[in-house]
Amino acid sequence: MKITGFRRENGAFGIRNHLLIIPASVCAADTAARIAALTPGAVSLPNQHGCCQIGEDYAVAVRTLTGFGKNANVGAVLVVGLGCEGVQANTLADGIRETGKPVEVITIQERGDTLKSIARGADIATKFSFDLAEQRRSEGDIAEIVLGLECGGSDPTSGIASNPAVGYASAKLVTLGGTSILSETTEVIGAEHLLATRFADDVQREKFLEIVKNTENRAAMMGQDLRDGQPTPGNKESGLSTIEEKSLGCMHKAGDSPFSGALYYAEPVPGRGLYFMDTPGQDIDSITGMVAGGAQVVLFSTGRGTPTGCPIAPVIKITGNSDTYDRMIVNMDLNAGRIITGEATLSECGEELFAMLVDVSNGSRPKAEVLGHKEFGMYRLTGAF
Amino acid sequence: MKNTLRLNSKDNVVTCLRAVTKGSAVEADGEAVVAVADIPQFHKMALVPIMKGAHCYKYGEIIGRATADILPGDHVHVHNIESTRGRGDKQGMRS
Numbered sequence: 001m002k003i004t005g006f007r008r009e010n011g012a013f014g015i016r017n018h019l020l021i022i023p024a025s026v027c028a029a030d031t032a033a034r035i036a037a038l039t040p041g042a043v044s045l046p047n048q049h050g051c052c053q054i055g056e057d058y059a060v061a062v063r064t065l066t067g068f069g070k071n072a073n074v075g076a077v078l079v080v081g082l083g084c085e086g087v088q089a090n091t092l093a094d095g096i097r098e099t100g101k102p103v104e105v106i107t108i109q110e111r112g113d114t115l116k117s118i119a120r121g122a123d124i125a126t127k128f129s130f131d132l133a134e135q136r137r138s139e140g141d142i143a144e145i146v147l148g149l150e151c152g153g154s155d156p157t158s159g160i161a162s163n164p165a166v167g168y169a170s171a172k173l174v175t176l177g178g179t180s181i182l183s184e185t186t187e188v189i190g191a192e193h194l195l196a197t198r199f200a201d202d203v204q205r206e207k208f209l210e211i212v213k214n215t216e217n218r219a220a221m222m223g224q225d226l227r228d229g230q231p232t233p234g235n236k237e238s239g240l241s242t243i244e245e246k247s248l249g250c251m252h253k254a255g256d257s258p259f260s261g262a263l264y265y266a267e268p269v270p271g272r273g274l275y276f277m278d279t280p281g282q283d284i285d286s287i288t289g290m291v292a293g294g295a296q297v298v299l300f301s302t303g304r305g306t307p308t309g310c311p312i313a314p315v316i317k318i319t320g321n322s323d324t325y326d327r328m329i330v331n332m333d334l335n336a337g338r339i340i341t342g343e344a345t346l347s348e349c350g351e352e353l354f355a356m357l358v359d360v361s362n363g364s365r366p367k368a369e370v371l372g373h374k375e376f377g378m379y380r381l382t383g384a385f
Numbered sequence: 386m387k388n389t390l391r392l393n394s395k396d397n398v399v400t401c402l403r404a405v406t407k408g409s410a411v412e413a414d415g416e417a418v419v420a421v422a423d424i425p426q427f428h429k430m431a432l433v434p435i436m437k438g439a440h441c442y443k444y445g446e447i448i449g450r451a452t453a454d455i456l457p458g459d460h461v462h463v464h465n466i467e468s469t470r471g472r473g474d475k476q477g478m479r480s
Contacts, residue, residue: 155427156400156427156428156429157427159444160390160392160400189470190446190447190448190468190469190470191446194446216470226468226470236462236463238427239400239425239426239427239428239429239462241429241448241449241461241462241463241466241468242448242449242463242466242467242468242469242470243468243470244446244447244448244449244468244469244470245443245448245449248443248444248446248448249444321427340386340390340402341386342386
């Protein structure tokens with residue numbers, strides 16, 4: 001199935017043409033934001049980390065920021081560093097340059113001060129934006145799409161209607177040669193035995209089960225009761241009683257496709273088909289991980305309604321709760337609640353959602369993108385040191 | 386629209402698609418069940434007795450364990466079922 005998009009230097013295919021300003025650390029984030037404000041069409045990342053991190057947290061920060069720069073939806077990148085931070089701007093730039101796309105670096109401490117950095121940054125970014133403005137969409141295939149699957153603000157309609165509709169669209173994409181990522185490890189607890197049988201590769205299945213076990217053990221290690229955080233107060237108020245019940249509903253987002261593999265947070269997607277990525281249940285951190293791994297678009301299933309978007313990837317909102325759809329029409333794109341009321345079948349809703357996915361890939365914008373929602377958050381195991 | 390939804394034949398609860406008032410007879414998977422509590426929309430109602438310690442099933446899978454004896458027609462939620470997972474308060478590390 002043909003779609004249009006932007007063919008990158010390394011052959012990757014994006015459905016947007018973003019100019020991205022990446023602060024290497026929180027210390028450079030404000031400066032990066034001011035550069036973006038001076039450059040029409042540019043977007044910066046509200047990076048809250050990137051320094052005094054060690055071990056896996058340091059690795060995740062590098063992987064996530066590099067992944068955003070490498071994402072095929074991004075046409076050009078300016079990395080802004082303070083100069084002394086743990087995550088060095090040049091480390092990020094070198095990784096992103098592997099794609100062949102234009103990448104520049106400015107360092108505040110080398111430039112002298114923030115005003116000089118903002119001026120130089122806006123100069124570089126504006127020239128990038130002129131180049132990007134000349135680029136036109138060319139032909140690609142739906143099989144080049146990597147789709148992030150997300151659920152948030154879940155209620156019992158999520159597992160009954162909106163997640164199955166997402167699963168229908170995801171399975172259709174995978175059948176056509178594309179890729180989907182299921183995530184939110186916490187929301188697999190209670191359903192992992194069902195998902196594990198869909199991994200043909202033993203090594204990948206073990207990696208998946210290890211990921212789930214590690215998340216459950218993280219709560220145990222703290223001597224904490226997972227129930228304090230999951231399900232959320234809103235999940236419970238709406239009728240979801242336990243994490244098992246939530247997870248058994250969440251897993252429907254992945255349709256019935258077999259799993260090609262399991263990925264760590266922000267790990268680049270290595271091939272085609274359905275993957276599982278280790279992310280927390282927190283929606284923003286989760287979407288950030290999948291987009292860092294290469295997802296160009298996200299299908300987001302919600303029961304209670306949530307506005308979440310992403311700086312560089314369109315996020316399509318579907319709800320299984322017709323009251324939510326009517327009340328929150330400003331933020332919702334598709335009503336799967338019609339499956340519960342009998343106004344539509346699962347396959348009708350699934351086909352509508354898939355058609356919306358194709359339209360959005362070709363350039364139409366879902367509500368979160370029109371409204372300018374750019375939520376971004378990096379997962380970390382522990383605080384800064 | 387039906388009033389309740391049973392997702393799997395193994396389930397001992399149904400999802401109420403409309404809010405249910407205590408005392409009303411609700412059609413659940415072909416049977417009439419009298420609600421013994423008010424049940425909000427999309428919350429669960431027990432189809433059969435679920436004794437304390439027994440498993441609660443939805444989607445054909447375990448979703449929790451009863452913490453009190455549950456009657457048919459009862460509201461099933463955090464006040465009478467508990468999770469069996471992520472219980473750092475109770476369990477050690479999983480191996």
